Amino acid sequence: MNRLCKSLQVLQVVAAASLLGWAAQTRAADSPKPDINRGQAIATQVCASCHGADGNSASGSFPKLAGQHEAYLVKQLKDFKVQAGAQAAARSNPIMAGMAAALSDSDMVNVAAYFAAQTPKPGVARDAATVPVGQKIYRAGIAEKGVPACASCHGPAGSGIPVQYPRISGQWADYTVAQLHAFAQGPGARNNNDAMHGIASRLSDNEIKAVADYVAGLH
Incomplete structure (x- = not known):
């Protein structure tokens, strides 16, 4: 029941972010x-x-x-x-x-x-041993921790959705690790996305490293 509640809370935050993104996109049109x-x-x-x-x-x-x-x-x-x-x-x-x-x-x-408008250069996953773990987190999430699949917001290829969710495919693993840690910390580091704060704070250091390395080779 706790896992279900946590998952619902994450989905509620993601839905709210989507609504805010839609409003921002409407303003951007003008x-x-x-x-x-x-x-x-x-x-x-x-x-x-x-x-x-x-x-x-x-x-x-x-x-x-x-x-x-x-x-x-x-x-x-x-x-x-x-x-x-x-x-x-x-x-x-x-x-x-x-x-x-x-x-x-x-x-x-x-x-x-x-x-x-520039063309991003592809990256590579460097640790073959952690790719299966990173792939699982990205594609399916971690149900027992209330962590949704990264792909549900950033897309199967990591291309993201304009306004709401950034493109993350090919991003440097070191940078992604640093940002996930900043999201987990929240105030004083990176306090501009409640959904990502909740998600990142539930990931272990090894899980963060695994999914960041997987994302680096995603395309």
């Missing part, structure tokens, strides 16, 4: 068309040293942004800023806080559109 050229200039001058000029970063210290959904990137950039009425940013990262602070809302839209 936004001005992004300036890709301006976005490329920002990417080259500001973002390239960490994320690569085309959004394909060179190491797992920084996420790949190429092919990521535009609206998702905009939201994350805004979450690095302290919003009106808040005491702290939803995502804690001193470097990104400084970068985001220098960008206007239109800058964020432009650079997000540029990265979204």
